[in-house]
Amino acid sequence: MTEKIDITLNVNGRDHAIRVEPRKTLVDAIRDDCGQTGTHIGCEHGVCGACTVILDDVAVRACLMFAIQAQGKRIRTVEGLADGDKLHPLQSAFIKHHGLQCGFCTPGFLMLAVNVLERQPDIGDEELLDVLSSNLCRCTGYQNIIKAVRAAADDMRQAGAAG
């Protein structure tokens, strides 16, 4: 089990050449071997969604994959959302609408929401709520997360229409 292999993970556009056991989960590799600790581990059995990252264009739970399975794919994590000092509209909306308290689930919610709004900018409200109900938050009662995502969706649609 402990024989390590060489793989390359592309995280937020940067290649990380790492040496890991085949059994190492993607989330452990992102955190421990690529040093990107913004992706969190909440349950390690695929329920809470704290470890959500975007793989190519799909939001996945990084605790349910092995690192080796992500080779050759583009991995996006919360660290890649902002453009320099300029926050992503969802990050700004979470701050403005108090969509976070302890912040532990936040990176997972952000990646989940970014992914769905990129894929379906005109998603209906019911479907959006279904998507967001796949992650757990223990602090906010979700009310402000919904507010933030709805507001960001509006902003992104307007920016899209303007651009």
Add this chain to the structure above:
Amino acid sequence: MSHGYPAPPRAEERRVLGHPVPRIEDRPLVTGHGLYAGDVSFPHQLHMRIVRSAHAHARIVAIDTVAARALPGVVAVWTVDDITDLPPIDFRDPSAEALKPYRQPVLARGRVRYVGDPVAAVFAEDPYIAEDAAELVDIEVAPLPVLMGAQELGEFDDGRATEPTIVRHSFGDIDAAFADAHAVVEVELTIGRHSGVPMETRGAIGRYDAARDVLELHGAAKVPHRNKDTLVRMLGRSPHSLHLFEGHTGGGFGIRGELYPEDVLVLVAALRLGRPVKWIEDRREHLISANHSRHQHHRVRAAVDPQGRLLGLEDEFFHDQGAYVRTHGARVVGRTMSMLTGPYKVGAYRAVGHFRLTNKTPAATYRAPGRYEGTFVRERLMDAIAARLGIDRIELRRRNLIPGSEMPFTVEFDEPGAEELVLDSGDYPALLDKALAHFKWDEVLADVKRRRAAGEAVGTGIGLFVEESGRGPADGAKISVDTDGTVEVVTGGASVGQGFATAMAQICAEQLGVDYSRIRVVHGRTDRIAYGIGAHAARATVMTGGAVNETAIKLRQKALQYASELLQTPAEMLDIVDGIVRRRGSDGGPSIALGDIAKRVAPGAELLHGREPGLLAEAWFHTDHTVFPYGAQLAVVRVDRDTGQATVERLMIAYDVGRAVNPMMLEGQLVGGAIQGVGGALLEEFTYDQNGEPLAVTFADYLMPTLRDAPPVDVLITEDAPSPRNPLGLKGGGEGGINAVGAVIAGAIDDAIGIPGAVMRLPVTPQRLKELLRRNS
């Protein structure tokens, strides 16, 4: 000493205090730059894995660690034999001698008492190897009888019963009250075993800095200073040589940040193995080893007069503490009974709380400890009285509320040592009226009636409550202004994700006249300030906020004095706006920035004239009493008779907080707490089989509310009763949201299915509700 402060101004007369400004904590948290326990790493660190008992109660015959030790990468495997010099996990506050034999050892000694009990610790180069090795540790046991109910009494060990103590609170002539009663109403109620379950599991990183002879614990939370005191006692180190460090905390809710066996182990291992030691709990471990809470069974009865007035209240309850007594001692039992009467005037009272051990995960506090439980009991009883006497449930409550004219209202208990309650301020009937009006109670009732006539099972519930907050005795703060004008506030508080830094920055900014978003707030660092009580019992804003306020006032006076000398203007003519001292009400004229004053008072500066250098101050806030916010909650619940599913359609909280520091954050606290309350009322339960095997060990079995389970929560914050016990009029906001949710949902389900008193047990799972409907059909 802490009474009689005048009512402070409201937000509209203030610059930043009381306003819903964005949090200063958020930017690192939304960009992935937080520092949670799992994010703390040190070079050359080892990883610890705990080997836990698979048996609920057994004698340990032998522990074989040979195979585990032989695994490459394993550095050490410890059992109790390796740490015989360590005392059990101590109580935070002095506790009754009778409780001491029931404390949890750091590793099991001779017996295991719950599934999850730490038996051995593996230290390895890599967390995966540590986990492999843990599986190779072979524990041979001889099973012992398992005790799974707190209503049964058993033997803890030779000659020691599983009831470490019985707590009693009483006042008035209870026997006379029942003898004189027009009616006696009795109910039997159970609150299920559930807990805070924060999204971040526990974590602890121990590090020994041999160069400075300092032992460090990282990943601390909630009460770092108090835990330091306990660790200093347990490890026999000098206070200056042991420090705790709090980074970001992924939710607290009472359970996170208590002192657990793993915290002690990483410290001792870091010392003895000479390398940093990191431990991160997995979710299964969390659900079977971090504090459980709430589980109580009550038999409560009320003696009432014909109008439904409470002549007497008598409660006997059984508190299922689990396998050991942890850091709080029997506190939750005490809080349950001291707060049981809540907002009502009760003629006589007698409560008996049996503090009982079972073979389950040990329990302690969860947000609104003893109050979620007590409010469920009291408000269920009020509903039962209303049903029995045929009095409207609102009217019955109104008749029993303590009127505003009787504030402050003291509840004194007969028992020596039982802390009296001195309700500081409030107008409970007025809040009830505001809540009903805001909820549009009459319209809601009419609508519910219409829907019922159309065949729906829908109902309403109400619960009234009092919260306790702001426990003293004292908090200090230090504030300094740097030469570039940046303000640093050093506190002994802690942040569990509630927005502590923003609240402190707002209080400081208001007095000091600086931009709150440029203030740096230090918390959870025992090396920066020697004293602190942290964040529990909704105390941080009241107590640490009080200290920051005092300190900021002192620093303001100092800054104005220096500015007065520099600007040749009397201090009383000066004001500080956006960090600049200038003449009151003028935009022009001479001015000086606080940073420039700091430069002018450096050591050796001419301006000092013998005064101590630096633009800094330290001050304290003392109090001898807690403060009592209060609230009302209302709900509409729909029941699906076919599936037994209860759906909360609407939930409302009216809450008087005295003065809100940040209404946006307060609303966040109340809504978040309310949804946790929904979890405890409908979903969450640590269930066990008859052998003590835990059945809720993943998030697929322990169900927490998702967004789809969370009803819209409407919040009405009122500021009618500022506390006279602190200059800012503050009361705590952390626990009101959850307090009455169990009670209100239970009442609404009764109402929906048309069976008064049907719900006697939380959580009301679909299975239980189906069973209720079947039995009553």
